[in-house]
Amino acid sequence: MSKVAWIGLGHMGVPMSKNMVEAGHTVFGIDIAEPAREAARKNGVTVVSTVAEAVRDVDAVFTMLQNGSIVTDVVTGPDGAFAHMPAGAVVIDCSTIGIETARTLAAQAKERGLGFVDAPVSGGVEGAADGSLTLMLGGDIEHVAIAEPLLKSVGEYIVHVGPSGDGQAMKVVNNAMMAVGMAAACEVSVLARRLKLDPQVYFDIVTRSSGDSWVFRNWFPLPGVVETSPSSHGYEPGFMIDLIHKDLRLANATAAEFGVQLQTAAAAQQLFAAASAQGLGEKDCTGLVLGLDETVPS
Numbered sequence: 565m566s567k568v569a570w571i572g573l574g575h576m577g578v579p580m581s582k583n584m585v586e587a588g589h590t591v592f593g594i595d596i597a598e599p600a601r602e603a604a605r606k607n608g609v610t611v612v613s614t615v616a617e618a619v620r621d622v623d624a625v626f627t628m629l630q631n632g633s634i635v636t637d638v639v640t641g642p643d644g645a646f647a648h649m650p651a652g653a654v655v656i657d658c659s660t661i662g663i664e665t666a667r668t669l670a671a672q673a674k675e676r677g678l679g680f681v682d683a684p685v686s687g688g689v690e691g692a693a694d695g696s697l698t699l700m701l702g703g704d705i706e707h708v709a710i711a712e713p714l715l716k717s718v719g720e721y722i723v724h725v726g727p728s729g730d731g732q733a734m735k736v737v738n739n740a741m742m743a744v745g746m747a748a749a750c751e752v753s754v755l756a757r758r759l760k761l762d763p764q765v766y767f768d769i770v771t772r773s774s775g776d777s778w779v780f781r782n783w784f785p786l787p788g789v790v791e792t793s794p795s796s797h798g799y800e801p802g803f804m805i806d807l808i809h810k811d812l813r814l815a816n817a818t819a820a821e822f823g824v825q826l827q828t829a830a831a832a833q834q835l836f837a838a839a840s841a842q843g844l845g846e847k848d849c850t851g852l853v854l855g856l857d858e859t860v861p862s
């Protein structure tokens with residue numbers, strides 16, 4: 565069994581670090597928010613107060629943070645993980661941070677004799693809770709060899725996609741499709757309401773028809789039909805609108821860099837940006853429907 569640090573105990577970090585503890589690993593956790601720390605403590609995570617304390621004696625440092633700029637600060641700052649990790653240890657970043665940030669951090673790790681694996685995840689808080697996440701890994705083979713056995717505690721389908729950044733590349737394309745699907749599910753659900761279709765009948769028929777998708781089935785945006793969807797729990801996240809919006813920014817910026825137009829993803833980015841501007845940024849992404857139709861009960 566290994567000693568690991570877990571930085572970022574939010575919607576994903578809490579259940580993932582719980583699964584690490586349950587697999588028998590010793591987990592040192594850190595978060596800037598007390599409710600997050602308290603939730604992790606209850607799961608058997610040893611909560612500490614500085615990154616230095618969390619990482620000084622571990623085999624691997626997991627990061628599960630909102631975006632690339634936070635991960636960069638936490639990893640490369642003067643009191644960050646790179647400054648205090650033992651030689652040979654590996655940062656395994658499970659956040660969605662984009663391709664270039666992952667490559668930059670991997671290069672900086674190499675200069676210090678450390679490893680960095682980009683290991684973004686898919687499957688949502690449900691997949692994090694039951695340990696069934698899909699993980700897409702980018703990095704050198706020797707670092708991936710350290711990451712893979714540890715990641716078996718949090719995920720089921722773990723694939724080494726290629727060199728540093730390739731895990732993030734895969735995540736960019738997956739989440740572009742997921743986010744477009746979510747935007748479509750929300751817009752069309754507003755139309756279904758206007759047509760006075762019974763939400764349960766609408767769900768039952770579409771999930772047995774060609775309009776079905778993972779997003780529609782698991783994160784159905786109207787309340788009271790899918791018990792496990794955040795829409796049935798006051799639109800509490802789950803996966804926040806501000807995070808799906810960040811993923812669309814990454815997808816559209818990456819597409820522009822490679823001379824590709826993602827027109828549906830550009831439209832979805834505008835929809836989620838508008839929801840964020842309406843004050844819905846910390847709601848679950850299913851809450852886009854609230855911004856589109858104020859009569860949807862929340």
Ligand code: NAD
Nearest residue numbers: 572573574575576595596597600630659660688689802803
């Ligand atoms: P979250 O906001 O719930 O969790 C992030 C946590 O990081 C918060 O608890 C926050 O307090 C903490 N944090 C922020 N700055 C910190 C710092 N400097 N030091 C320590 N802790 C700090 O976000 P989440 O939903 O858990 O998502 C995390 C990452 O995973 C994001 O990149 C997201 O895009 C990705 N992701 C999320 C989901 C999902 O369904 N929620 C699914 C797949 C991938």
